[in-house]
Amino acid sequence: MKKVWSVVLSLAAVLAFFLGIWLIGRIINPSLNLDQTALLRFVFVGVGLLIVFVVYLLTKNSKMWEVGTRQVVYMAIGAALYAILSYLFNGTVFVVPSVSQVALRPAIAIPMFFGYAFGPVVGFFTGAVGNMFGDALTGFGLSPQWSIGNGLVGFVAGLAWLFTDKKKSLNVVLIVSAVLAALATVLYLVNPNTANGVFFDAANNIFGDAKISLGAGLSLVVGFVIVLLVRFIFHKNIDVAAAVTWAMLGNILGIGFAAVSDIWINGYSPVVALVGEFIPSAGPNLIFAAILVPLLVGAYASIQKQTGR
Amino acid sequence: MLVAWRYRKRDSLLQSFDPRAWIIFFLCFLGSTLCFWDFRYLLLFFGIALLSVFTSGIRWNEMARAWIFIMGFILFFSLLTFLTGRGGMELYGSEHSLAKLTATFTIFGWRPVLNISAEKTMYALSMLIRVFSIASMTILIPYSLNPAHYGITFRGLGLPDKIAYGMDLTMRFIPTFGRDFSLTMDAQKARGYEIEKLDGGLFAQVKKLAPLIIPVTIHAIAGSEDIIDAMDLRAFGVGPRTWLETLTYRKRDRVLIAVGVVLFLFSLALSLLGYGKFWVPAFMIP
Numbered sequence: 368m369k370k371v372w373s374v375v376l377s378l379a380a381v382l383a384f385f386l387g388i389w390l391i392g393r394i395i396n397p398s399l400n401l402d403q404t405a406l407l408r409f410v411f412v413g414v415g416l417l418i419v420f421v422v423y424l425l426t427k428n429s430k431m432w433e434v435g436t437r438q439v440v441y442m443a444i445g446a447a448l449y450a451i452l453s454y455l456f457n458g459t460v461f462v463v464p465s466v467s468q469v470a471l472r473p474a475i476a477i478p479m480f481f482g483y484a485f486g487p488v489v490g491f492f493t494g495a496v497g498n499m500f501g502d503a504l505t506g507f508g509l510s511p512q513w514s515i516g517n518g519l520v521g522f523v524a525g526l527a528w529l530f531t532d533k534k535k536s537l538n539v540v541l542i543v544s545a546v547l548a549a550l551a552t553v554l555y556l557v558n559p560n561t562a563n564g565v566f567f568d569a570a571n572n573i574f575g576d577a578k579i580s581l582g583a584g585l586s587l588v589v590g591f592v593i594v595l596l597v598r599f600i601f602h603k604n605i606d607v608a609a610a611v612t613w614a615m616l617g618n619i620l621g622i623g624f625a626a627v628s629d630i631w632i633n634g635y636s637p638v639v640a641l642v643g644e645f646i647p648s649a650g651p652n653l654i655f656a657a658i659l660v661p662l663l664v665g666a667y668a669s670i671q672k673q674t675g676r
Numbered sequence: 677m678l679v680a681w682r683y684r685k686r687d688s689l690l691q692s693f694d695p696r697a698w699i700i701f702f703l704c705f706l707g708s709t710l711c712f713w714d715f716r717y718l719l720l721f722f723g724i725a726l727l728s729v730f731t732s733g734i735r736w737n738e739m740a741r742a743w744i745f746i747m748g749f750i751l752f753f754s755l756l757t758f759l760t761g762r763g764g765m766e767l768y769g770s771e772h773s774l775a776k777l778t779a780t781f782t783i784f785g786w787r788p789v790l791n792i793s794a795e796k797t798m799y800a801l802s803m804l805i806r807v808f809s810i811a812s813m814t815i816l817i818p819y820s821l822n823p824a825h826y827g828i829t830f831r832g833l834g835l836p837d838k839i840a841y842g843m844d845l846t847m848r849f850i851p852t853f854g855r856d857f858s859l860t861m862d863a864q865k866a867r868g869y870e871i872e873k874l875d876g877g878l879f880a881q882v883k884k885l886a887p888l889i890i891p892v893t894i895h896a897i898a899g900s901e902d903i904i905d906a907m908d909l910r911a912f913g914v915g916p917r918t919w920l921e922t923l924t925y926r927k928r929d930r931v932l933i934a935v936g937v938v939l940f941l942f943s944l945a946l947s948l949l950g951y952g953k954f955w956v957p958a959f960m961i962p
Binding site for chain 2: 409434435436437438439440441442443444446447448450451452455473474476477480492496497500503504654655658659662663666667670674
């Protein structure tokens with residue numbers, strides 16, 4: 368209980384500080400317009416952490432919150448792997464000719480897999496810390512709210528541990544993801560001329576200026592269809608089906624969180640954030656997830672049989 | 677086998693501070709730099725970064741590779757922003773053109789036009805020193821922080837034992853996995869695997885990358901079993917963790933932390949009040 372109090376108190380102190388600045392500022396300069404971008408990033412970091420905290424409070428007694436030696440080592444490995452793979456595929460080492468605007472980010476399979484295989488704490492650490500170190504290695508600067516978003520990808524993927532009967536939860540998760548994916552795609556179809564915010568067109572040296580291509584716009588639907596296929600083809604192998612489905616939900620919610628936060632941080636309109644940022648990031652991620660995660664799950668299962676653990 | 681970061685003990689300004697103090701200062705520095713776009717304010721942070729780099733005592737040829745890489749990256753992006761000015765659109769409303777260079781040739785019927793404006797130049801310059809400040813401070817960390825101190829640094833910053841140790845392990849694993857990755861790539865190449873051309877549709881790309889990513893991941897997980905055993909044998913997690921070294925704060929560390937926090941809060945306040953936004957010097961506007 369003491370810990371909860373100290374967290375609440377420190378949050379209140381930060382809030383008080385900024386209220387103070389705002390009030391004092393208004394006295395000095397009556398026509399004050401707060402420029403909040405730098406501040407908002409950290410606010411969203413707080414929001415993301417709050418989400419994790421709330422889920423923790425609600426599910427405190429579940430086994431998935433145990434952090435023992437295994438979890439510590441796995442989270443370190445996951446974060447290091449994610450960092451290295453993001454760094455390698457961020458366009459620095461492998462120069463990626465972007466075909467139809469989809470960015471190559473296979474590394475996203477790592478938080479999804481680690482979250483599913485080892486639990487939400489490992490998933491969150493892998494995504495968040497891995498993303499931080501990956502950005503630091505690329506040398507271009509840290510983006511706190513995207514780190515939290517990536518952490519949430521792994522976190523939600525790990526929530527699969529909450530349900531002892533994996534099969535029952537699968538259909539619920541599938542339906543929820545289907546609804547979210549459909550909503551986003553409908554938004555795209557209604558606004559097909561939105562600029563693709565994460566697309567860097569090396570040929571034309573334009574960042575975020577190209578209209579989102581049909582391939583990128585529909586990537587979310589394509590990914591969803593593949594996930595559905597994998598789920599039914601592997602319906603006998605419950606692990607693969609569950610991993611893929613939860614990974615999809617994690618991807619949608621985590622990347623969705625980061626994209627939505629940009630509505631306030633970068634001043635995008637909701638349409639631009641969702642169609643210009645969310646779809647071109649989440650869609651290709653989903654396609655990668657649908658293919659790489661089952662492979663990882665299968666390989667891990669055979670390792671488990673070999674080593675007997 | 678572990679591959680290590682290139683740390684060595686040196687008599688430098690950076691290392692005379694407690695690593696925790698330096699990390700706190702670094703984070704405040706990062707936060708403060710991110711608050712501003714004004715060239716004049718950014719010069720202050722640039723100065724601090726340069727000071728740290730030059731007093732770090734690290735010889736050039738030790739850091740050369742990392743620097744050349746980062747500098748190339750920064751210059752490339754600055755040039756790009758300069759030529760297109762896209763990223764800065766939200767920062768300035770109108771442009772004052774300084775010069776307009778039209779190429780004498782055409783590429784497929786499109787004539788390249790270089791529109792040099794005062795705004796674009798200032799934007800490119802501001803971005804250059806902003807990114808340089810952040811990148812240089814970030815590069816210094818693996819070279820100046822003793823890897824043996826990672827865990828205790830994070831613990832001293834108030835993180836719980838296991839998370840601190842997790843971050844320690846993460847930093848130790850990064851060079852090792854980098855090396856594993858190139859090993860795997862070589863091994864696959866010996867089997868006729870081609871990675872140079874990453875074209876083809878999305879599915880072809882995924883198919884090409886799977887033989888790289890899957891082995892590295894599974895190898896890492898399999899290798900982790902030894903580490904888990906070693907930690908368990910040393911009773912990890914049974915009680916509060918102790919470290920061989922202890923870090924103590926000295927007066928200069930407290931001063932550094934205070935300076936860092938004050939700088940950060942001040943920058944945040946200034947940026948909230950609307951100062952430090954994008955600025956173009958008057959003499960540049962025709």
